[in-house]
Amino acid sequence: MDQPAEMVPQRATIYGSCVARDSVDLAGAGRLEVTDYVARQSLLSAGHDATARFPEDPQVSSRFQRRMLQADFAGDLEARLDAVVETTDVLIWDLTDERHGVHVFDDGSVVTRSIDLTAVPEALRAVEGSRHVPFGTDEHFALWAPRAEQFQGYLRGRGLLEKTVVLQVPWAFVSPDGRKTPVSMGTSAIEANEAYRRYYAHLRELGFAVIELQPLGVLADPEHRWGFAPFHYTQDVYEEIIQRILTERPVPDTEVGE
Numbered sequence: 001m002d003q004p005a006e007m008v009p010q011r012a013t014i015y016g017s018c019v020a021r022d023s024v025d026l027a028g029a030g031r032l033e034v035t036d037y038v039a040r041q042s043l044l045s046a047g048h049d050a051t052a053r054f055p056e057d058p059q060v061s062s063r064f065q066r067r068m069l070q071a072d073f074a075g076d077l078e079a080r081l082d083a084v085v086e087t088t089d090v091l092i093w094d095l096t097d098e099r100h101g102v103h104v105f106d107d108g109s110v111v112t113r114s115i116d117l118t119a120v121p122e123a124l125r126a127v128e129g130s131r132h133v134p135f136g137t138d139e140h141f142a143l144w145a146p147r148a149e150q151f152q153g154y155l156r157g158r159g160l161l162e163k164t165v166v167l168q169v170p171w172a173f174v175s176p177d178g179r180k181t182p183v184s185m186g187t188s189a190i191e192a193n194e195a196y197r198r199y200y201a202h203l204r205e206l207g208f209a210v211i212e213l214q215p216l217g218v219l220a221d222p223e224h225r226w227g228f229a230p231f232h233y234t235q236d237v238y239e240e241i242i243q244r245i246l247t248e249r250p251v252p253d254t255e256v257g258e
Contacts, residue, residue: 009033010246013084015041015077016094019169019231019241024092027238031246035084038077040068040114043147044102044133044140046077050109055122065116069123072112078154085158090245093208094167095199096231099192100185101140103130118185136195145202152206161207165245168200168212169237171230172220181220181230189230211244213237 012032014020017039024032054073060066071080081091100113113132117123133140155161171189172181181189193215204210217237224232 010089011035011087013081013088013091014038014093015081015091016167017096018226019094019096019167019233020092022226022232023167023238023241023245026235027242031242032090035087036080038071038080040097040112040116041072041075041077042098042102042110042112043077043151044104044143045072045110045112046075046147046151048075048108048110049073050075050105050111053105053109053111053126055120055126058120058122060116060120065120068114069116069120072114072117075110081154081158081160085160088160088163091155091160091164092167092245093164094169095196098135098144098199099187101132101134101137103127103132105130115185136191141198144199148199148202149206152208164208166200166203166208166210167241168196168210169231169233169241170196170213170215170218172218172233173215173230175220175222175228176234177222179222179228182228184229184231192230211241211248213240 009030010032012024012028013035014024014037021037021039024034050073054070058066058069060069097112097114100115100118103111103113111117111127111130113127117127133143152161155164171192173189174180184192187195200210200212219234219237220228220230220232221234222228226232
């Protein structure tokens with residue numbers, strides 16, 4: 001009897017943060033392999049070069065943290081995606097790193113208020129004099145919505161739109177043992193889920209394929225490798241995400257948003 005052919009992993013490019021990356025790492029072994037990982041970069045930062053403002057010698061905790069900070073200051077999302085167009089089977093996008101908003105300078109340059117930026121004193125000093133635009137505010141959404149339209153056009157032009165899937169995974173309210181999840185830099189799961197709602201709705205209007213999990217169907221893992229947080233989930237959540245990416249990823253309506 002013939003043996004089944006060995007499954008070839010799909011090549012995944014990740015734009016986002018822990019939701020997509022942990023899904024691939026913890027549930028995608030043998031099924032997905034990462035081509036590139038663009039993290040800690042808001043869609044508003046992408047394409048806005050603030051390299052001149054990058055601190056000369058930031059005291060970072062890891063090479064990864066430094067690379068992500070440099071990439072965000074450079075706003076290099078599209079350049080990174082250009083480099084992996086031919087080696088990307090699926091582009092997985094989560095909006096986790098939008099959660100703290102951005103810093104906007106008078107000259108138009110933008111830097112993401114990421115967890116890495118807030119952890120590095122030199123990086124925080126580099127954004128002094130900027131204006132913080134918090135996520136979820138009307139101003140932030142008014143800036144972000146047209147940028148999402150531009151990004152859709154970019155992805156369509158590169159043949160990546162039909163390969164893109166957006167993860168709408170709500171912040172978890174509780175852990176399996178009923179513990180309430182902690183706030184993240186002042187934001188609770190209820191507040192975050194409400195703030196994200198119109199961003200996902202806008203992406204749907206633009207024709208993006210969205211995989212949505214329900215709030216009562218996700219739980220946070222108190223023993224998660226990155227700590228107890230509303231966006232650090234139990235293993236079954238990651239398994240469901242990967243299964244749905246591989247088996248039911250919808251093809252977006254490419255006529256929407258023309």
